Amino acid sequence: MRVLPVGDLALLVELADGDEAQALHAELLRRRAAGLIRVREIVPAARTVLLDGLDDPGRVGAELAALEIPPLSARDEDVREIPVRYDGPDLADVAAHWGVPVTEVARIHSAAEFRVAFCGFAPGFGYLTGLPEHHEVPRRATPRTSVPAGSVALAGPYTGMYPRSSPGGWQLIGTTDAVLWDHARVPAALLTPGVRVRFVPMPSAPTHSGAPLSEAR
Amino acid sequence: MTDRAFAVVRAGALTTVQDQGRPGHAHLGVPRSGALDPAAARLANRLVGNPSDAAVLETTLNGCSVRPRCAVTVAVVGAPCPVTVDGRPVAWGAPVRVPAGALLDVGAAVSGVRCYVAFGGGVSVDPVLASRSTDLLSGLGPPPLADGAVIPLGHAAAPHARVDTVPHPAPPRELILRVTSGPRADWFTASALRTLTTRAYRVSSASNRIGLRTEGPSLERAFTDELPSEGMVLGAVQVPPDGRPVVFLADHPTTGGYPVIAVVREADLAGAAQAVPGTPVRFVPAGRR
Numbered sequence: 001m002r003v004l005p006v007g008d009l010a011l012l013v014e015l016a017d018g019d020e021a022q023a024l025h026a027e028l029l030r031r032r033a034a035g036l037i038r039v040r041e042i043v044p045a046a047r048t049v050l051l052d053g054l055d056d057p058g059r060v061g062a063e064l065a066a067l068e069i070p071p072l073s074a075r076d077e078d079v080r081e082i083p084v085r086y087d088g089p090d091l092a093d094v095a096a097h098w099g100v101p102v103t104e105v106a107r108i109h110s111a112a113e114f115r116v117a118f119c120g121f122a123p124g125f126g127y128l129t130g131l132p133e134h135h136e137v138p139r140r141a142t143p144r145t146s147v148p149a150g151s152v153a154l155a156g157p158y159t160g161m162y163p164r165s166s167p168g169g170w171q172l173i174g175t176t177d178a179v180l181w182d183h184a185r186v187p188a189a190l191l192t193p194g195v196r197v198r199f200v201p202m203p204s205a206p207t208h209s210g211a212p213l214s215e216a217r
Numbered sequence: 218m219t220d221r222a223f224a225v226v227r228a229g230a231l232t233t234v235q236d237q238g239r240p241g242h243a244h245l246g247v248p249r250s251g252a253l254d255p256a257a258a259r260l261a262n263r264l265v266g267n268p269s270d271a272a273v274l275e276t277t278l279n280g281c282s283v284r285p286r287c288a289v290t291v292a293v294v295g296a297p298c299p300v301t302v303d304g305r306p307v308a309w310g311a312p313v314r315v316p317a318g319a320l321l322d323v324g325a326a327v328s329g330v331r332c333y334v335a336f337g338g339g340v341s342v343d344p345v346l347a348s349r350s351t352d353l354l355s356g357l358g359p360p361p362l363a364d365g366a367v368i369p370l371g372h373a374a375a376p377h378a379r380v381d382t383v384p385h386p387a388p389p390r391e392l393i394l395r396v397t398s399g400p401r402a403d404w405f406t407a408s409a410l411r412t413l414t415t416r417a418y419r420v421s422s423a424s425n426r427i428g429l430r431t432e433g434p435s436l437e438r439a440f441t442d443e444l445p446s447e448g449m450v451l452g453a454v455q456v457p458p459d460g461r462p463v464v465f466l467a468d469h470p471t472t473g474g475y476p477v478i479a480v481v482r483e484a485d486l487a488g489a490a491q492a493v494p495g496t497p498v499r500f501v502p503a504g505r506r
Contacts, residue, residue, distance in 0.1 A: 004400035007480030010450045012400040041243040043448030045472050050448025052243070119246040120446060120472035123355045127446075164356070183345045183357065189245045 003061040010052040011061050018117050018129055018157075021047050023072045026194055037063075044118040044193045046127070072115075079113065079196045082161075084152050086110075086201055088172035090140070094154060097137045105173060106201045108135065114159060114197040119189065124163035124181030126191035131159060143169030150175050152199070159199075161191075174199075220286040221338065225366045226320060229281035232362040233351035233426075234340050235333075236272040242346055243471040249451065250352040251467050253426060253490030254331055257295035260383060261335035264292035264312045266375035271339030272349035274362070276332040278493075280323035281362060283334075288317045289370060290337040290377045296329030296388055296491055310385060312377040329388030329491040337373035353426050354468040388491040392420065394464065394481045395503035399454060401444065401476030409436040413454075413462065413478060413500050421461075422494035426468040428455075429489045431498055435460025436478060446472045452481035454500070462500070464489055 001024075002014040015021045025044035028051070031037045037060065040053025054060050086106035095102040114130035131154070139155045144167065147153070151162045153170030160170060163180035180190045191197065225232075235258060238251020252258035252275055259269040274281065280298055285291075290312050293300050300309050301322045307313045315321050323332050342349050342359040351358040362368070402410060418433030436456050449455065453465045455475045464481050466489065481489070482503055492498070 005398070006400050006450050006477070007397050007452060008482070010480075012447060040240055041448075043243045043471060045447040046445030048445075048447040050243075050450070052448070052450050053240070118446070118472065119244060120470065121246060123242075123245055123247045123357060125246055187245075188346060193244055 001065065003064055005057060005061070006050065006052075009054055009057060010050060011054065011057050011064070013049045013051070013064060015047050015049070018047050019072065020069070021045065021049055022115065022117055022194065023069050024049050026072060027067070027069050029194070045120070046118070079198050080190070081198050081200050082176055082178050083202045084110070084174040084176050084199045085203065086174040088152065088174045090171035091173055094137055094171050094173055098135055109159070109173065110199045110201050114199075116191045116193050116195045116197065117158070118193050119191065121160075122163055122166060124189040124191065125160055126189075126193075126195075128159040128191075128197055129157055130197075131157065133157070137171050139169040140171060143167055147172065148175070150177060150180075152176055220317070221341070221370045221372065222287070222367050223283040223285040223289075223336070223370060225281070225362045225364055225368065226284050227282035227322075228362040228364050228366075229276050229279050231277040232281040233275050233353070234272050234342055234359050234362075234368070235275040235350045236348055237270045238350050238467060239346045239348035239352075239357070243448065246355070246471050247346065247357065248352055248354050248468050248471060250348065250350040250358065252333065252350075253467055254295055254333065254487040256487055257331070257333045257385070258335075260385060261292045261294045261333040262339070264294070264310075264378050264380065264383070265290045265335045265337045266373060266377040267335055267337065267339050271335065271371070272342065273336075273340060274334040276323055276334065278330055279325040280332055281334075282320060282322040284318065284320050285315050285336070285370070286317060287370070289315055290373065291315055291321060292335050292377075293323050293332055294383070294385060295331050295333040296326035298326045298332055299324035310383050311380060328493070330493055331490055336370050337377060338371035341369040341371040352468055354470060386488075388493070389488045389496060392488050392492040392496050392498045394485050394489065394498060394500050396454060396479035396481050396500050397503050399477035399479040400447075402478050404438055404440045404444070404476040405456070405478050406437045406439045409438070410478070412436060414502055418462070418498040418500070420492045420494050420496045420498055424494065426466055428466055428469060429464040429492070431462050431464070433461065433498075436462060438476070444474050444476050446474045449473045449477065450480060452483055452486055453477045454479040454481060466490065
């Protein structure tokens, strides 16, 4: 763990990898809830956690350096299921990267268990880890000027879903109707850091509404 | 529709609704947003008798014109500019009573960039995550003002301040930004760090509510690796591949993948909000607190 000062009020804690960052994030949330640390923002990212709005960054930094971080436990949390139609325009490219038939992409992706490592890019956009390392894919060489809302996409080690239409360079493998962001809802974001996620395949051609999940492929 | 409202006659280059923003949601990818010159927004509110976090209008360079449907007290502060009611000059930096149906014109900034227009009772659009701020990066809050739009006002609670003059800093002729070392300062060469704090930069016309872009000498990286995304603070001096430092302002992304060489003191960012394109910028090392 390396603790880096960020201006007068913040610290960036650098960890060895994403798993350690997620474990520290979970521990910091526990400590904040228990009143052990006062901080305005706790922002996990790929392999760091930012603490912003600290009263005394020097003292907190010293405490962090001495902190025992419990490993992440997966058992005590629910898994959020997100229905996906695996009908994205980049399915063939992803299958080619993985060296599998196109029909295998949905099976491989929906077999993995994901965790929201961090959010960013847009409100409600989560960076989900959980795909095995050999299934990482590069970003598209040319980003799309407009990715439709609800797109399920891959880039590097991450899976993400676009809460609203925006430009984007990720590989689109599917579509979800899940409402990823609704500011009238509490919490507004469906996915918050630490949440576990599993994707449930839905029929890709909407022949009739309310198709049972058992027909999924 | 209630008559506690105003119609937008001239929206101007960019006029948004702003309050003190929505901090505390960065982990969801939500920028803090809020008035770029928060002291000016608070002062405008104080002049009309509002709480300091009431929503105001933030204009950019050429002001705006509105026609209140009710008599309302307004105050314009921030960048100095001519203010008129039905074509008649009225005070800048003081409470002004605008009759129902009269045209309030906030003119082009004489110096500086952003004017803050407070209305007695505050701008009363629906809050999003407890803030009425327009967030241009993520599209939260009300859209920027458009000609013909009708914007609701709240009910004034307190009498306005009776003042003749208010102290207010003038927009900077030269922008001095005090910086402390950033988390990724070691990603740059020693000469890049020297360049940042000794050479002259200028405010770029590409600046906006997301960041103050600068023109000047390029900062050389010691590592060219790609930085995995990490959390970004207000005032972060991020250096994209072109080497020109960008100072993150209120609508900045909550995570980013370019290294942060330095961090600007928050107190100096209001000056950044009021520095017109071309203003000289100096990054100077801040003393330890």
